[in-house]
Amino acid sequence: MRPTWLEIDLAALGRNYAHLAGRASGAEVIAVVKANAYGHGAVRVARYLREHRGTRRFAVATTGEGAELRKAGIAEPVLLLGALHPDDAGDAAQHDLTPTLVTLEAARAFAAARPGRRAQVKVDSGMGRVGVPPAELDGFVAAVEGLGLEVEAIYTHFAVADEDEGETRRQLAVFLEAARALPRRYPLHAANSAAILAGLGTELDFVRPGVALYGLPPDMQEAPGLEPVLAWKARPTLAKRLPAGHGVGYGLTYRAGGEEWIATLPFGYADGFSRALSNRGWVRWRGGYAPVVGRVSMDQTTVRLPEPVGLDEVFEVVTPDLDERTSLTGRARALDTIHYELATALSPRLPRRYREEG
């Protein structure tokens, strides 16, 4: 058993789901489980939500992620976020995934691939990334249907739902105007986690929470009503006393200031502990902090301790809170990135232990 692991509280995830569903009470939830459910394990998360919360729709980013859910027996509709590329149309059809169509080339390839029939169309209401221009929506939807495909829903995505309510309302208005100009009514959706929490787009047919399901505040500040889901723990594989001046790690970028206790922890940047934390990250130990000293290497990280440590002791690499040094959110801020990146970087090679009770 590898002496470093993730602990994932599925019951807390289920309560986050209920909280978000309650904030969008008229809408059906499409649970976003892309990037291995933001590092939490897509198959376990999808199964848990389906069995304990009655979730009937999921979304992923790639056909490979969709295929993994199918292989695990998830037969519910799975939406592929992002724009389908014609090269990927065969896999999408084969695994009965619902692609997002924004080009005629991809629509034709998907229609030709069979047996996939259902697709969704995305409108670019202002983000400039994926979507049909609002003025072209009508013609595009007609062309897609002309290929024999069913347009199951039409959606858009917000660029600044976590920081600019005015712009988000403007995007919503652009989207609704384009949808209302269509000859018939289609199911619509727009809201990601931040929009759900802000009450924007929650009156539509579906909502698409991702990050907030995992208890992470979309705006990196705080998230009332959301509970942390994930912790990362490790036991040391070695603890030794180094004499003053002794170097530590690749490049010998750290030297012991006096006699120091250094513990070697069995994870590295290949597990998702960023190398940028070299000589500046922290882990929690015995209720305090232990600083990372030396470079983080691929599979090992060294920390300085004030005293010896047993190999049976547990270090907390990621704490399930908003701690500025050791939570995903706080560490992301320190690294000038977002917790989405740190969560999705948690490697599949880290063992995951799931708790369903409580």
Ligand SMILES: *Cc1c(COP(=O)(O)O)cnc(C)c1O
């Ligand atoms: C990832 C994604 C979401 C979920 O976003 P969160 O901010 O994690 O809630 C919703 N919609 C689309 C199109 C996405 O790509």
